[in-house]
Amino acid sequence: MFSNTLLTFAFLLTVLPVAFFEETCKRTFKVDYDKRTFLKDSKPFRYVSGSLHYTRVPPELWKDRLTKMKYAGLDAIQTYVPWNLHEPSPGLYHFEGNADLELFLQTAADVGLLVLLRPGPYICAEWDFGGFPSWLIQQNASTVLRTSDPRFMKPAVRWLSFLYEKLKKYTYCNGGPIIMVQIENEYGSYGVCDKVYMKNLVKIAKSVLGESIVLYTTDGNVAQDLKCGTYPGVFATVDFGTGQNVSQAFQPLDQMQKGPRVNSEFYVGWLDYWGSPHAKVSTAAIIKSLKNLLDYGASVNMYMFEGGTSFAYWNGADPPFKVCPTSYDYDAPLSEAGDMTSKFEAIRKLLGKYKQLSPMNPVPKNSTKLNIGPVKMTKIASITDTKHIVLAKSVYPISQEDLSQSMGFTLYRTNLSERFYQAILNVSGIRDRGYISVNGLYQGTVDRNENTFLNISGGKDQVLDILVENQGRINFGSQITQNRKGLISNVTLNNRILKNWEISRVDPLLVNAVNKSQCAKGPTVFEGVFKSPRELGDMFAYFPNWTKGQLFVNGYNLGRYWPKKGPQISLYIPSAILLSPGYHNTIRILELEEVDCIQKGHNIYLKNVPDIDGPTSL
Known part of the structure; x- marks a missing residue:
């Protein structure tokens, strides 16, 4: 595709091992193409998994969510690895807090779940820039992403090599939970069809993770997507939602590949945009289609099984520019707060007809919810009044x-x-x-x-x-x-x-108190406090008199609110960020436009129920 493709291979030789290492696997996970099954430790295996993005759940709550997924009857979880979270600046890596991928993988293993890893480098996921770090376009805006353009490939190779070295001890071969690693992400729909790029990604993965690792691709179930999104020797899967005839849905895949059939993104919900109604997928439709998939012998991953929250500024947008809200609830079986919904119970009941469900003692419970009530917010400064x-x-x-x-x-x-x-x-x-x-x-x-x-x-x-x-x-x-x-x-x-x-x-957290007058228009920082009760729990912040802004609790950036636009009205406050009982929690808000404080005051309200399905305004 590029005249300097030879340069790509030149720098690949400088960062990849000279030869593939000898492997001695403790355990095996393979694809039996002829018998259309996976082989886990030489025995036929079919998995049912669910998507959970570790970046969208506080690490203190990972075990809670993963335990509930195991309780639902899942064998595995699927997760994306966002490059921009882990390498915020070139060569500067971040793996702490909600970026502690190793802790997440170990927690999944402890719970008894296998892992399907999706490291990209492109992930989509309604995540800022599809997981790409913005510094990729800092030096050269003409860098061609998702191709073998050396200006893109060189940092991508460096990143993936670093990541795989860090994670190779977690592969199933080495005693860990990772059974499969995805190459790229729905590449066939991108329309570039750069096979040199795909070849390089495969080479990186195998050179570090070993020849035994099962690599796979995921694409839409149409012939053109599969033509451009797959690569020889890499196991291909497709994605589709409810309502499709399963046999027909897998037909394009069957025409190009034997092997087990996998729906890697079976949509049990859908994404939202500011100004559009909250998306929902009916439980009845899900159960009917999931049963058909299971009866067909397919492996399936439910996207999302828990959506979680795009905290801080991590939400993405779809073209031409439809912005996703803070909540990534996705109408998933586990709610944004990790609660087991009626959809969860219906899925668990269905899976119980196909497999022995793991007994649990104690049985997982939904979290405690707090109803704190109003919290008075006081203006501390207008953005224009302060130094930055x-x-x-x-x-x-x-x-x-x-x-x-x-x-x-x-x-x-x-x-x-x-x-x-x-x-x-x-x-x-x-x-x-x-x-x-x-x-x-x-x-x-x-x-x-x-x-x-x-x-x-x-x-x-x-x-x-x-x-x-x-x-x-x-x-x-x-x-x-x-x-x-x-x-x-x-x-x-x-x-x-x-x-x-x-x-x-x-940075709203660095703004010092300058002017404490109560009413203000334009970008203004407000502050308030509330005392942690005897029993901590989750809660949801409401902004009835506010317009648009950003919420921080105890320095934790919880994301954007925009209740006048909808459909998301409340913001999720997880219990994990609250201070111990008796201590005072600090709320800071950057309101960007206006608070109706003359008519209604400028309290926010902390309640025990969410609202992500409110009225919308385009």
């Missing part, structure tokens, strides 16, 4: 990527050269949403999806602030290459280009 970490001073705006500012909020500040009244501010390069003030007076909001023009007024030498919110990068499709954030082109005022910008990173 200056990243650059530039004649023209600079994108977040070129500032090494991957996520969150960036403040662009300049001075007006003369007096303006109702002048037209053009921010067509906004990515994604901008909150605009002049000398601290909030003027309004611009949005890439709605309106990038705003009338503003101000005097000569007054300060123009544009606080830019990165709402999450596109994670799917060809537009994944168009993912720069911040201000990506010049800003004009009455058709004149504005120059001389000071650009800063805004």
Whole structure:
């Protein structure tokens, strides 16, 4: 595909082992293509698994979720590995907290679950940039992702080699839970069909993990996807949801491969977008289709079995730019808070007809939920009143990527050269949403999806602030290459280009108290406290008088709220982040637009039930 493909192989030789190592497996997991079955320790094996993303659940709760999945009758779990979480800067690796993948794998093994690992490097997953680190496009925006372009392959090889070296002791061959490792992710739907790229990914995996590792691909169940997404010698699987004739659904796969049939993403729910109704898949439809899959002898992975939460800024978006909310509940059998739903019970009942369910003592229970009630929030500062970490001073705006500012909020500040009244501010390069003030007076909001023009007024030498919110990068499709954030082109005022910008990173946790007046418009930080009760539990934060913003509890970034847009109304607060009974927990909120504090006050409410199915507004 690329004229410099030979360079790809040159650097591959510098990072991969010279020869494959000799393997002596403690246990074996293989594919018997002729008999259409897996062989686990030489015995026929069919698995039922469920997806759980360790990054979307606090590590203190991993065992709870995994135990419930085992209780449901699952043999295995499937999980993605997001590159951008684990390598936030080139060569700087992060494997702590909810990134402690080794602890997650060990916990799965302790519970008695096998693991299907999906390391990408592309993962989709409604996760920011499909798991790609933003620094991939920092140096060169023309880097061709998901191909053998050396500008992409070199860091991808480095990352995957590091990851596989770290995880090879967890393969089934070496006594661990990992039975299969996925190559790429639904590559056939991307439309590039770069077989050199796929060959390189296979080579990396086998050179580190060994020839015995079962590598697999997942693609849509159409011939063209399978043509581009598969690779010789790599076990192919497909994905599809309810309502399809199982025999017909597997037919494109059967025409190209013998072996066991696997649906790697059997959709038992679906994803949400801000401004669209909460997606649901009926339990009856799931049970009917799952029974058909099991009767057909297929292995199946339910996506998602628990969705969890896209904490902080990790949510993704679909093209053209439909943003996913904080909740990744997915209408899954286990709720966002890990509760066993009626869908869970129906699936467990069905699986009990096909296999011996593991007895458990004690039987897993749903978590305690707290109803704290109102918490008074007090304004501590407007964003325009406080100092921030200056990243650059530039004649023209600079994108977040070129500032090494991957996520969150960036403040662009300049001075007006003369007096303006109702002048037209053009921010067509906004990515994604901008909150605009002049000398601290909030003027309004611009949005890439709605309106990038705003009338503003101000005097000569007054300060123009544009606080830019990165709402999450596109994670799917060809537009994944168009993912720069911040201000990506010049800003004009009455058709004149504005120059001389000071650009800063805004961290709501670093804002100090400046002004405690109660009512405010525009980006403002509020703070409140509540006391931990005698028994800790989960809860859900409600924002009845608020517009849009970010919630932090005890320094933990719980994600974005936007109740006026819907369908997500409440934000999940897991018990794991609360302080011990009797201690006071600190809530901090960055409200970006307005709190209706005159009419209704500015409390938030901590309740014992969630609401992710509220009214929506496009």
